[in-house]
Amino acid sequence: MMTGEDQSAVIAALDRLIEGVAPEVSRLAKYGGTLYTVRPEEKEGQFCGVFPYKEYVQLSLSDGAVLADPAQVLQGTGKFRRHVNFASVESIDAVMISELLQEAAARSRGR
Numbered sequence: 001m002m003t004g005e006d007q008s009a010v011i012a013a014l015d016r017l018i019e020g021v022a023p024e025v026s027r028l029a030k031y032g033g034t035l036y037t038v039r040p041e042e043k044e045g046q047f048c049g050v051f052p053y054k055e056y057v058q059l060s061l062s063d064g065a066v067l068a069d070p071a072q073v074l075q076g077t078g079k080f081r082r083h084v085n086f087a088s089v090e091s092i093d094a095v096m097i098s099e100l101l102q103e104a105a106a107r108s109r110g111r
Contacts, residue, residue, distance in 0.1 A: 001054050001055060002052075002054065002055060002056065002057070002087065002088075006088060006089075007052045007057055009089045010057040010086050010088065010089055010092070011034075011050055011052060011057055013089050013092055013094075014050050014057065014059055014086070014092070014097075015034075015050065017092075017094060017097055017098050017101060018036050018048065018050075018101055020098065021098055021101045021102045021105055022036070022038050022047075022101070022105040024038055025037065025038060025105075026038075026040040028040075028046070030049075031049070031051065032051060032052070033049050033050050033051030033052060033058075034049060034050050034051075035048075035049045036048050036049065036050075037108070038105055038108050038109050039108060039109075045108065046062055046108075047061070047062050047063070047101075047104045047105050047107065047108035048060060048061050048062060048101065048104055048105075049062075053085075055085075055087065056085040056086055056087045057085070057086050058083050058084070058085050058086075059083060059084045059085075059086070059097065060081055060082075060083045061074070061081065061082050061083065061084075061100060061101075061104050062080060062081060062104065062108070063080055063081075063104060063107050063108075064076065064080070064081050064082025064083065064100075064104070065078070065079065065080050065081070065082055066107075067082070067100055067103050067104060067107075068099075068103060069082075069100070071093075071096050073093075073096065073100075074100070084097070084100075
């Protein structure tokens with residue numbers, strides 16, 4: 001089980017990566033986590049979300065099913081969403097995650 005301190009560190013690291021690829025991002029606390037959008041005027045305009053669980057922190061990508069995923073890190077079988085779970089800050093590959101986030105934010109901006 002992750003400590004609260006570990007969770008906070010992972011959430012902060014993911015938040016920095018998200019803001020790094022989408023400086024204009026808006027945040028919305030919802031579903032026990034944070035949703036991120038570049039289209040705050042649209043109710044369902046989120047491109048990703050960060051959600052803490054007991055064992056990990058999850059980065060959920062709204063259009064994850066269509067994102068390029070050469071490292072094959074995205075999990076899930078839903079129609080649209082995919083996710084990556086992180087049990088520690090050290091498990092975050094910043095370059096790879098930033099690339100996924102860049103594509104997700106760009107797709108969201110293009111709508």
